[in-house]
Amino acid sequence: MSNEKKKVEQESGNPNIPYGPSQLPWGKQVPKGADITAPIEDPIKVYPQVPPPDVKGDFPTIDYKLFEIPPTGLTEEQRTKALAALKDFAETQASRFTGYQVNENQKYSPRLSWLLDMHTNNVGDPFQTGLFTLNTKFCERAVLDYFAALWNNDWPHHDDTPAESYPDRYWGYVLSMGSTEANIYGLFNARDYLKGRALIEDPGTEPPEKKFMLADPLPDPGNPNAYTPIVFYSQDTHYSVVKAVRILELTTFYQEGNAKFPGECPITENGEWPEEVPSHNVDKDESGKDNPLSGTIKVSDLKKLVHFFVERGYPVLIVLNFGSTWKSAYDDVPAVNHVLKDFGKEFPWLWNRIVRYDPAKPQLVDERRGFWVHIDGALGASYMPFIEMAYNQGKIDKMGPIFDFRNEAVMSICCSMHKWFGAPWPGAVYLTKTTYQLRPPTTPSYIGSADTTLGGSRNAFSAVVFWDYLSRYSYQDSVNDVLETEKVGAYLEQSLKELEKELQKKFGREVDLWIARSTLALAVRFRLVNPTISYKYTVDSERLWVPISKTEQQERSYSHVFCMQSVTKKLVDELMEDIRKASETDWHNAFPEWDGDQPNPGPTKPITPPVRARDTYRVLVPHKGRGLGSFVHPSKRK
Ligand SMILES: Cc1ncc(COP(=O)(O)O)c(C=O)c1O
Structure with missing residues (x-):
């Protein structure tokens, strides 16, 4: 094909390519007046085959032409045929699904399928009903209370009183995405908290249009690093945490170590900085015995790394795994809690520091910690509490480390909905405490509730799915x-x-x-x-x-x-x-x-x-x- 022809084809596509269940040429199916592009290549030849070609055996196959959507749409008969193929494929794969941390055992449709035929939305804060009446926030609040109890947080949440009155009460929400959103949100919350940022009421506005201004703290004259949080996470950490670090432009110990302290790493012989905190990564010792810690963060290394930066006045943001992605391992949260408590004796500001905002208003101060511990419990935070109950009942001979708010240092926890519990789509729950919460930047009157969550519109069906599951299963x-x-x-x-x-x-x-x-x-x-x-x-x-x-x-x-x-x-x-x-x-x-x-x-x-x-x-x-x-x-x- 000449270069010229190729170029024209790439711009406008090839209308002769067969498309859709009937495999008629694309161009013949386009109605007058539709200014659209034709495919450049036949998608059937471009996209992966299902199942892949080297899989041998009698598996349902996906004939992609049945799923192509031509400009005419599909007839009832064509759609029924495609959906039958999809059902055969999905039910076959679901019946033997073993490799990922999701529960395929679902029983929601008999009770909840009617909810598919309307739009519900939990836009805004879960504890403020707002003007979008068709929400399921009452289910969401019951779900959040369930997790607050399970993770040893104080509940119920109080929304009609200032945070200072109920500092230890929980706050949280049911997320539209999975734990990825929770990790991004947790690190976002942690970043602004450790950077000393505050949302201060804008004196120029009045309720209900009250606005807040984001205020940065006054620099600490004795410590240039006071508001530069340094992030620590292990090499077994899920990529969503790494992504959150990039989105939020946070600084890891590796970046700051290389930039400001090259060759001074306290955990390596040559002083170079590893990219992540080392995990126990040996599966078996030399005698062939299993290493039960494989996949967990090396707390002794974390301790040295954190000390290095705390000594230099940096606040620290530590992400721990509870049920890591590949090995399903549980970081020793109590040991990290102990490390931070111990460091508090040497560096009291870690547990209490005064943040100042305005030289003219010395009364405008905030008391904060100099660290944040986030628990990525995508998998483990949902079922390990029941392992602990089983252990306490004498039904199992071990339990995992305690990961929840019983550790004073823990400031946020998340878990996914579709993993242990099982759900038709990804979802998750995030919990923190009111005192660590980002205050709402605005209270837009068209929503009528505070903008405390990451997204705008929020999946309201997930709250019902969570509620349905939790209401069907007693603790026992x-x-x-x-x-x-x-x-x-x-x-x-x-x-x-x-x-x-x-x-x-x-x-x-x-x-x-x-x-x-x-x-x-x-x-x-x-x-x-x-x-x-x-x-x-x-x-x-x-x-x-x-x-x-x-x-x-x-x-x-x-x-x-x-x-x-x-x-x-x-x-x-x-x-x-x-x-x-x-x-x-x-x-x-x-x-x-x-x-x-x-x-x-x-x-x-x-x-x-x-x-x-x-x-x-x-x-x-x-x-x-x-x-x-x-x-x-x-x-x-x-
Ligand atoms: C430890 C861990 N954190 C976070 C995630 C991301 O969760 P999600 O897929 O629910 O967004 C996963 C997913 O497997 C995970 O294993």
């Missing part, structure tokens, strides 16, 4: 459920270990399935399975550098299964049977030696100390791991 029901999932996790781990032994007998001692599970983790990790098993059970996969000794690391492709409520022993048995069958003649048929174009395991290399960043503003942007879903399918890697 949830205790029984967590005990069951714990059993399923242990069962899967045991089944894999038995299979490993069988395969070793048959194929030799070199069989190593890399089975690992952190303490009380719902995730069980093992060697990458073949693409068909991976697709059939939606087993999540990731290529990672894994320490295999004190000095050496190896590139490995792993799979993992999350034993959520929808993963039963029966489903585990089916998965194990498929793996066993595939291993019959050669164990590498189930656990391929090649992951696409790269060997599994891949090369080894020494564990090297961090090197100095060339650009001091560099921030790590995760492009794989941490639940990004970026694992490139082997068939796509050539």
Whole structure:
């Protein structure tokens, strides 16, 4: 094709490309007067196939032409056919879904499907009804109270009185997005709090049009770093936290360390700054024993790093994981709480500092902490409270660390709705305390309630879904459920270990399935399975550098299964049977030696100390791991 023709085609598209269920040429389906573009290429040839081409077996296929929406729309018959294909595909995949931390076991439609036929909206603050009457904020408030009780916060929230009267009462909201929004919101709240910002009433306005002005604090003459928060999070942290740091232009310890204190890092031998706080990352010790802490933040390293910056007058923002994305590990929140309390003796300003705003108004001050601890409990904050109850009832022999507001240092917590509880779409809940809350910048009269949330319009259906779930499960029901999932996790781990032994007998001692599970983790990790098993059970996969000794690391492709409520022993048995069958003649048929174009395991290399960043503003942007879903399918890697 000549360059000229190609250019014209790219500008206006090709009207002869067949499109839609009838595969008529695009141009023939466009009505007069529609100024639109035609496709440049046939989307069927461009988009990924479902299932991918290297998946073998009898799976529902998606014929994409059935789903293309031509300018004429679809006939009733065509739409019914497409929806039947979608239903077959979705129900098949949902029935064997194992690899991600979501619960596929849902029972909402009998009671809630009518709500799909209207628009509800929880715009504005959950505790102010506002003028948008068709909201579900009464459900939302009941949900928030439920979590306030579960996470040991003070409740109910009081909205009609100033924050100073009820400083320890909780505030929070049900988010339209998942924990990603909660992490962004939590860090946003933390940033302004630690920067000493305040919303001050604008003296030039009167209710109901009362306005607030964002005020920055007066500089601290003795401490140039007083209002520069430094962020700390571990290398197992979800990418939404890294994204929040970028959106909010926060400074990590790595950036500030490189810029102002090169070569002075207190936790590395060469003094270079690692990009993130190290996690315990060894799955097994040299004798082959499991490391139950794998995936949790190294509190001793965090302590040294935080001390370095606190000593220099910086406020600190610490994000801890409770149920990390890949390993489902629980950071030791009480240990970090203890560190901050201890530091308070040396640096009292960490727990109480006076922020001043106006030299002419010395009475205009705020008392704040010099730190913020946010708990990313996307997964664990929802079910670990019931593990604790089970432990207290003597039904299980261990519990996780206490992560909630019983730790004085904890200032915000979130968890996702669709993970442990299960929901048709992503959702989450965020809780803090009134005293740490961002005050509303405006009270726009057209909303009639304070603009305290991240979005404008807010998903009101999520509050009902949460409410429905929580109203159907007593605490004791949830205790029984967590005990069951714990059993399923242990069962899967045991089944894999038995299979490993069988395969070793048959194929030799070199069989190593890399089975690992952190303490009380719902995730069980093992060697990458073949693409068909991976697709059939939606087993999540990731290529990672894994320490295999004190000095050496190896590139490995792993799979993992999350034993959520929808993963039963029966489903585990089916998965194990498929793996066993595939291993019959050669164990590498189930656990391929090649992951696409790269060997599994891949090369080894020494564990090297961090090197100095060339650009001091560099921030790590995760492009794989941490639940990004970026694992490139082997068939796509050539
Ligand atoms: C630890 C952690 N934090 C945050 C998130 C993001 O949550 P969501 O997908 O609900 O936005 C995830 C998701 O897997 C996660 O595992």
